[in-house]
Amino acid sequence: MNSRLIFALLAMLLLGAARLGAQTVTLTGTVTDSTGAPLPGATVTLLRAKDSVLTSFGASNAAGTFLLRRAPAGEYRLIVSLMGYEQAAQPLRIAGTEGTLALPPIALLSRAVTLDAVTIEAEQTPILIRKDTVEYNAGSFATQPNAVVEDLLKKLPGVEVATDGSIKAQGEDVRRVLVDGKEFFGTDPKIATRNLPADAINKVQIFDERSEAARFTGVDDGEREKTINLTLKDDKKQGVFGNATGGYGTSNRFTFKGNVNRFAPKVKISALGMLNNTNQQGFTFEDYFNFMGGQGMGGGRGGIIRIDGSNNATGLPLGSGLGNGFVTTGSGGLNLSYDLSKKTEFNASYFFSGVGRTLDQYTYREQFTGERSFITQDTSAQYSAAYNHRFNSTLRYKADSLQRLTLRTRLGWNDSYSESSASRISLTPENQIQSGNDRSTDQDGTRMDGELSLNYQLRLGKAGRNLGVEALASGQLSRQHSGLSSINRLFPPQGTPLLDTLLQDQSQRASQIAYGGELTYMEPLGSNLYLQGSYAHRNYTDESDQEVYDLLPERRFNAGLSNQYLRGFTYDRGGLRLIFSGSKANFQANLDGQRALLRGDLISLGDTIRQTFSYLLPGMEYTYRFANTKSLSTEYETQVTEPSVQQLSPAVDNRDPLNVYAGNPELRPEYAHTLSTRLMLYDPFTFMSFFAMVRATYTQQSIVDAISVDSLLRQIRTPVNTDEAWRLTAFASFSTPVKPLKLRMSLNTNLSYNRGIAFVNQRQNTADRVTASGELRLENRNKKLVDVSAAANLSYNTARYSENAEFNRSFLNQRYTADLMVKPASRWMLRSGLDWSIYGGETFGEAQSVPLLTAGISRYLMKNRLAVELSAFDLLNQNQGISRSADLTYVEEVRTVTLARYALLTLSYSLSGFGNSGGPPGGPRMMMRMNGG
Secondary structure: OOHHHHHHHHHHHHHHHHOOOOOEEEEEEEEEOOOOOEOOOOEEEEEEOOOOOEEEEEEOOOOOEEEEEEEEOEEEEEEEEOOOEOOEEEEEEEOOOOEEEEOOOEEOOEOOOOOOOOOOOOOOOOEEEEOOEEEEEHHHOOOOOOOEHHHHHOOOOOEEEOOOOOEEEOOEEOOEEEEOOEOOOOOOHHHHHOOOEHHHEEEEEEEEEEOHHHHHHOOOOOOEEEEEEEEEOHHHOOEEEEEEEEEEEHHHOEEEEEEEEEEOOOEEEEEEEEEEOOOOOOOOHHHHHHHOOOOOOOOOOOOOOOEEOOEEOOOOOOOOOOOOOEEEEEEEEEEEEEEOOOOEEEEEEEEEEEEEEEEEEEEEEEEEOOOOEEEEEEEEEEEEEEEEEEEEEEEEEEEEOOEEEEEEEEEEEEEEEEEEEEEEEEEOOOOOEEEEEEEEEEEEEEEEEEEEEEEEEEEOOOOOOEEEEEEEEEEEEEEEEEEEEEEEEEOOOOOOOEEEEEEEEEEEEEEEEEEEEEEEEEEEEEOOEEEEEEEEEEEEEEEEEEEEEEOOOOOEEOOOOOEEEEEEEEEEEEEEEEEEEOOOEEEEEEEEEEEEEEEEEEOOOOEEEEEEEEEEEEEEEEEEEEEOOEEEEEEEEEEEEOOOHHHHOOOEEOOOOOEEEEOOOOOOOEEEEEEEEEEEEEEOOOOEEEEEEEEEEEEEOOEEEEEEEOOOOOEEEEEEEOOEEEEEEEEEEEEEEEHHHOEEEEEEEEEEEEEEEEEEOOEEEEEEEEEEEEEEEEEEOOOOOEEEEEEEEEEEEEEEEOOOHHHOEEEEEEEEEEEEEEEEEOOEEEEEEEEEEEEOOOOOOOOEEEEEEEEEEEEEEOOOOEEEEEEEEOOOOOOOEEEEEEOOOEEEEEEEEOOOOEEEEEEEEEEEOOOOOOOOOOOOOOOOOOOOO
């Protein structure tokens, strides 16, 4: 099936959904005050009478008139609301004819007027705009029984939820999700949206949260974080609710997931857990980062984790569906929010994550070595298991209106184990084998870490004058043990092939202690103008002790590969910041000075390193808000990044004997300049949004790996500083309803340009890499009976090299998706999905096509408390993991054997300790008779 046929199928799906409606009517009217003067900006909503579900939405213009397009025939309630005025509502019947229906003028009474002629029974407007907050009434957006908050968010105009669970609101990424204004399992939004039941939510509030310092001092520092606050229904604020899901299927696939919540006015306790072997995500990216020892891929390599769409080179099950390999995941946690008093609140969470993964991979890499290239082919099999415990707590104490104290703690524990076997050959472009090896490793490790911070803020009488003090300390302790067995084969151009056998026992212990503090003082200079002074001190101490023993012909200590290393990094930083905080504009300019001392003691070599660095760090930020939902900002910042312990340590990592890594004690810190501009436009009445960002980074003393390749294609990698590196990224997102077709369209584009310098065999090569991608997504707006969406994504990658143009490479990846959900009857649900990835063959030989087709049918029982679902995944049995990437010195393709076709039968049950859970959505209703209406 080619791409034209795919587009045709997607278009048929969407147009079919667009034609589902019958004859429609356009409603017009005028909103006035009690004197007859027009009222602009009033919210006008049309709700279905039987279930209060939103049908149409609009706002009055400068003349007070409004227009609601394409309302089907039926019984409705028309609701008009405006801040400062009493809400008005009236029943409305639309006949089955096309045309325009003009409504009588609707008069709103000021809230100072006594409403003698109004009968209130409590009805809620589906959408309200309250200054900088967009508020949705959850009951007006119908979801299926046993739905979670993520399902509710997908129904809200102006909100987009990706397949991996990430959320965009008003065109921007949502960073935090709160429950009744409080943290829920830390800062990962998906834990709340994928576990809390949708029927527990009363309101969904979306706003730009200011920083904690700005909220306390009243001085806007320009920092914003897109935030969603979920307010609970009144009956859910005290009692027990939750849900549980369990399923079993073919090939012994299983899934279990559940949560329970016990809420009271002062105490909220939530527990959740899951276990499955269907490659479903059971943990956050932070958890996996801890699994890997906090340093990416492999020990001491400074590797980069690449994530390309739904498939990635690491095989992480980070998506919401079929990931790479065969993965069993489990997680569980507890969250506690406790208001100790009016002045003190406490929040704590414990989270456990575990993963077991079997991974069989084939890797093809073309490596460039200056004047020539060579190819490596690597086949590997790996099993790994990791268990991570994470505890976070926050204690906030407000002594009075002038003082606030915040104590935060974080504790973590990680255990990991892996065993692998691999076979690699290295070939010339003429397919002549130069080297090869067969290797096996087993590794286990433990890592503990903790962090403590104490923040005190004090207002000093005069508005804007305040003092801030922060102290922090952290520690980390890790242990790692590994065994290595490798048989290396070398094939010289002339002479006899060489055979080398390596058998080693390696152990590494590392620790880090860090502490520091910061003092800030702000003084008002005049109207909206402030001067802030700051001083910070940080001290880091890292110690690493690596011991290597050769086991052939007998166990003996290998002093050349062993190393004991002590690193210290200390800096003092002080500066001034000028802040202008206006009603529409915010401006900041700062100049900091930083002096740092880097010291290293190579204990095993008897050598010492001392380096001192002094930097001026200027910065600037300007934000102008045309309105609450329209802004333009520009920011310039500078940053210093010191080398890591692994990069500085001269210890040799030979776990892959044909690809050895050694650190460089002479490395200097990177110094980066970043200039970025962001534009955000959002119309809360039409739900049209546009978001654009451009960011450029120039890095001096950039750290890259210099590669030395010998005639037998053995490699040694060492980090070095280069003259410069450039990175340019641009992103734009546009989303709007297409009212004539009853669709919603979103268009996203990304552009990334990287220029870096690579050193291969002491020869400098400049590499320019460009990635450009675009995605078009269409979905229907009326999702009551049919929910259909389709998307097309194209990604083009190219790499260009200054030394050898024949090494230039490019490739195009395509991805097409379609999802369909149909509700043929009140207790039945049908689902189907298509995810088709096409990988171009420009660089990697022939093109690869991976079509994934899923389907499911659900039946709801016991007043919708129980759901039975039969689902099938990868019906065509085509799933495989494919990842392609380009780096400074190579292009690479990784293929992974992964979970394919299976079927699953699941049962889901909704638990509630409250009385009324089976009624219509929307909760209490209000009837209002309007004068003159």
